[in-house]
Amino acid sequence: MKVAKFGGSSVADSDQFKKVKAIVMGNADRKAVVVSAAGRSENEPVKVTDLLIKIEQLRDAGQDYLPVFNHIAERFVSIRDDLGLNVAIEDDLRVIKSQIAQASHDYLVSRGEFLTAKLMADFLGFRFVDAKRFMIFNDDQFDYSKSRNLLKSIVADSSRIVVPGFYGVDESGRTHLMPRGGSDISGSILANLLDADLYENWTDVSGIKMADPRIIDQSRKINELTYEELQELSYMGISVFQEEAVQPVRAKRIPIAILNTNHPEEDGTLVVDQVRENTANLITGIAGKKDYVIISINKYQLSKRLDILSKVFSIIQRFDVSFDYLPSGTDSFSFIAKRAAVSNKVQAIISALEEESDLDSVQLEKDISLVAVVSDQLGKRPAVAGKILDILDNSQIKIHLVIQESSDIKLVFGVANKDYEKTIEKIYRNVSLNEKKLRMAI
Known part of the structure; x- marks a missing residue:
């Protein structure tokens, strides 16, 4: 049995609805469908x-x-009428309109x-199942046990269902939204x-590219x-798949197929527990994010001065800014944050660190990009x-920091914003296009 999720571009208008129907009806195993809200189209920007x-x-204004x-x-x-459907969508619209004020x-x-x-x-002839009937959250945690029991009674009456993505309800019955891109999460859950054999994620691209196609043509x-x-890769910026949608299927080793609604005949990307050794590339993908700041603190033997580190963390916490942090040497420690998250607090943070902590120096680097090279080959090679x-x-690209995490599948470089595209291009051109030569060299 397959669960098929269709993103906003796949359901943007009546023509896209027809493509979805052709895909779903093309395989009887596609028994559960999850949809996003109608997205952008040529006529709807x-x-x-x-x-x-x-x-x-x-x-609110x-x-x-x-x-x-x-x-x-x-x-x-318009979508309803173009498709010749009978569903009384006006009734639902009237209810929503009456609720807007509160x-x-x-x-x-x-x-x-x-x-x-x-x-x-209605278009597919499937049963509509509102997510509020079985997608149950306890605070921000999904309640798998309660949700599974509720869904079991629903699918006992109907094996072919359509579920709206992006939301569920809390234990009080109030609507609970997932993060943007949450329909991916709904489909994964x-x-x-349902213990599906495959989770299909249908979007407007034929799988995941090794690097951003806006930077690397073809x-x-x-x-x-x-x-x-x-x-x-999702965490580091690729927008094809929502990061939090991975774990629900990973927990049961359900493969993910990322496919193109507009070109269903094309192969997509398959996500599995372990890639076959003979198909693994030296680098799986390159992704990144711009506009970070790095605050570096220095003190002789800082790694042994827990009193100073404790004071530093207390100061950082006071400003309510979400930092990633890492030791960058025996005498130094770095804090990394998105520039937008730090906003106008960065100078106040630096001043507090200089005045309240016994540090030798505090340094600030702005306009930094993080570029990640991801591959399970990094630990093996x-x-x-x-x-x-x-x-x-x-290539004379200045490296401001290097992070290799304990998982050994991600290597992150900090470079200047101005070198972001150049960094991705240099890594892609020299590793991806010279893979055989590099394999022999290492």
Whole structure:
């Protein structure tokens, strides 16, 4: 049995609905479908979810939100009419409209998935199952046991279902949103609950590219990668798959297929527990993020001065900023954060560290990018990391920091923002395109 999740671009209009139906009906094993809210299309430049957020903003500002709501309503009615469906979507729209004045953020923003799933279920001839009936959260933790029992009674009556993604409910029955991209998580959880044989994630690209195609034209597609590699690449910035969607299927070793709704005939990317040795590349993927700051502190024998480190962490915590941190030597320690997260606090943090901690120096580096090389080969072939450093050194790219985590599958370089694209290009061109030569060299 397969669980198939379709992203916003896959359900953007009636033509996309038809592509989804052809895919679902093309394989009888596709018995559970999860959909995102209708996304952007040629005629609709704004996602339904973003329009719902706009309604909330207008409502809270005391401004007229009805024109935006009416546009959303017209969009769903148009899809319904174009497809010749009978579902009374106007009834659902009236209920939503009546709730806007007092609706919570989570309820309002989730209505795009709700309405899209209603139409898709009718179009496919499947049963619509509202996620609130079985997707149960306890605070931010998903309750697998309770949810599985609830779903079991639902699928006993119907084996072919459509579920809206992105939300569930808490134990009080209030709508609980997942992070943006949460329909990936919904699909992954549903695959787990149903013990699916495969979780298909249908989007608008034919799998995951080795590097950002906006930087590397004609970047190679990754045919296979592991759950851990996918999770690291997602964390480091690829937008094809939501990072938190990996664990639910990984827990049951359910493969993930990332496929293209617009080109279902093309091979995608398969995510598995372990890639076959003869198919593994030296580097699986390259990803990154821009606009970081690094605060480095220095003190002789700092690694042994727990009193000073404790004081430093206390100061950092006081400013309520989320930092990643790492020891960078016996005498030094570095804190890394997104520039937007630090905002205008960075100078105050540095001043507090200088004035309140017995440090030798505090240094700030701004406009830093993090570029990650991900591969389960890094631990098996340590020389790969050295080759990459040589490549960057020969390209005169200044490395501000290097992080290799204990998992041995991710190597992170800190470079200047201005060198971000160049760094990715140099690694890709010299490793991906010269793989055979490098394998022989190491």
